[in-house]
Amino acid sequence: MNTEIPKISDFPTGEENTGYAQYFTGKSYLASLTTNKDLNVPIFNVSFEPGARNNWHTHTGGQILIVVGGEGLYQERGNPARLMKSGEVVEIAPNVEHWHGATVDSWFSHLGIACNPTINENIWLEPVTDEIYRDANASVKQ
Amino acid sequence: MNTEIPKISDFPTGEENTGYAQYFTGKSYLASLTTNKDLNVPIFNVSFEPGARNNWHTHTGGQILIVVGGEGLYQERGNPARLMKSGEVVEIAPNVEHWHGATVDSWFSHLGIACNPTINENIWLEPVTDEIYRDANASVKQ
Numbered sequence: 001m002n003t004e005i006p007k008i009s010d011f012p013t014g015e016e017n018t019g020y021a022q023y024f025t026g027k028s029y030l031a032s033l034t035t036n037k038d039l040n041v042p043i044f045n046v047s048f049e050p051g052a053r054n055n056w057h058t059h060t061g062g063q064i065l066i067v068v069g070g071e072g073l074y075q076e077r078g079n080p081a082r083l084m085k086s087g088e089v090v091e092i093a094p095n096v097e098h099w100h101g102a103t104v105d106s107w108f109s110h111l112g113i114a115c116n117p118t119i120n121e122n123i124w125l126e127p128v129t130d131e132i133y134r135d136a137n138a139s140v141k142q
Numbered sequence: 143m144n145t146e147i148p149k150i151s152d153f154p155t156g157e158e159n160t161g162y163a164q165y166f167t168g169k170s171y172l173a174s175l176t177t178n179k180d181l182n183v184p185i186f187n188v189s190f191e192p193g194a195r196n197n198w199h200t201h202t203g204g205q206i207l208i209v210v211g212g213e214g215l216y217q218e219r220g221n222p223a224r225l226m227k228s229g230e231v232v233e234i235a236p237n238v239e240h241w242h243g244a245t246v247d248s249w250f251s252h253l254g255i256a257c258n259p260t261i262n263e264n265i266w267l268e269p270v271t272d273e274i275y276r277d278a279n280a281s282v283k284q
Contacts, residue, residue, distance in 0.1 A: 010229025033231045039204045039257040041183055043231065062181045066208070066253070087152025089175045089185065111208070113255075115181040 005029065008109040009069030009086070011045045023124045025133075026052025026101070033111070042117055047109040048072065053101025055127050058094075061120030064113040065090040065100065072108035073136050074100045081136035084110070099128045104137045147171065150251040151211030151228070153187045165266045167275075168194025168243070175253070184259055189251040190214065195243020197269045200236075203262025206255040207232040207242060214250035215278050216242045217270075223278035226252070241270045246279045 005013055014031025017024070029047040045068070056077065065074065067088045074090050075081040077097035084090065084100070092098055094116075102108035114120050128136075147155055156173025159166070171189040187210070198219065207216065209230045216232050217223040219239035226232065226242070234240055236258075244250035256262055270278075 010227070012229070033208075034206065034233055036204070036233045036235060038236065039206060039233060041206055041255055041257050043206070043208070062178070064176065064181060064183055064185070066175075066185070068210075085152070087154070091176055091178045091181060093178060094180065113183055115183050 005047070006107055008047055008107045009045075011068055011109065011111070013047050013109070014045060017046070020054075023055045023057065024052060025055075025127055028052055028054070040117055042114045044112050044114075045109055046112050047107065048102035050102050050106055051104050051133075053128050053133060054099055056097055056099050056125040058097050058123045058125075059092065059114065059120055060094055060123070061114065061116030062094040063092040063115055065092070066111040066113070068109050068111055070108035071103045071106040072101060072110065073103055073140065074098065075136055081139055083140035084108075097125065101128075101133075103140070104133075147189070148249055150189055150249045151187075153210055153251065153253070155189050155251070156187060159188070162196075165197045165199065166194060167197075167269050170194055170196070182259055184256045186254050186256075187251055188254050189249065190244035192244050192248055193246050195270050195275060196241055198239055198241050198267040200239050200265045200267075201234065201256065201262055202236055202265070203256065203258030204236040205234040205257055207234070208253040208255070210251050210253055212250035213245045213248040214243060214252065215245055215282065216240065217278055223281055225282035226250075239267065243270070243275075245282070246275075
């Protein structure tokens with residue numbers, strides 16, 4: 001039902017991200033942008049509907065987010081949430097517990113790069129509670 | 143003199159790319175977007191004034207271009223030039239001879255990812271002649 005998704009950026013939005021839905025609250029969409037495994041830089045465009053976010057998680061190889069549309073949130077465990085806007089880049093070191101997603105009132109798209117793919121594993125943890133998500137939204141809107 | 147540069151994308155344009163000027167025809171601008179070397183995905187925003195392009199070159203580790211603003215050209219040796227627009231991604235395999243740059247009448251910005259940075263070398267070759275550049279522009283405007 002892609003017809004209900006607005007244009008978020010110039011990048012393709014792809015299909016509903018059903019494969020990872022168990023690790024997300026709300027709907028997300030996934031488009032793979034690369035195919036050459038020799039380059040060791042797999043890139044995906046991940047789009048979140050308003051209110052959607054992924055669970056707390058870590059990447060053993062690290063991750064880079066490149067924001068291309070809308071407004072989103074990024075939070076590392078124990079730190080305040082950060083508002084993310086188009087043109088910003090977030091570098092996530094290996095094994096840092098974090099989550100990311102849309103704000104409560106905006107669609108959001110970031111390119112996600114799986115760093116060090118030959119050794120990377122994603123470790124999925126518990127969902128971001130409604131309370132943590134509400135506080136994160138409130139903190140960046142002040 | 144960044145005051146003469148228009149807004150090309152939401153990403154920072156950075157400073158005039160004097161360090162690589164010897165490998166470019168026309169002016170380019172460079173902004174480094176990453177700092178964490180453990181991630182092995184160095185990302186730069188490279189912006190070209192209209193008419194600017196880099197020399198023919200190869201990357202022993204390969205490269206990925208993510209177009210974020212304006213209109214540009216990408217050409218591999220022996221193949222037709224390709225028009226590049228915001229939202230497109232180009233995967234350049236290791237050791238493929240190619241050049242990229244703005245079209246003759248548009249500013250252009252792409253993110254450039256140096257793949258396999260621990261083993262990558264850039265091999266710079268001859269400039270793209272005015273004739274090749276003119277033909278490349280003509281071929282994509284048809």
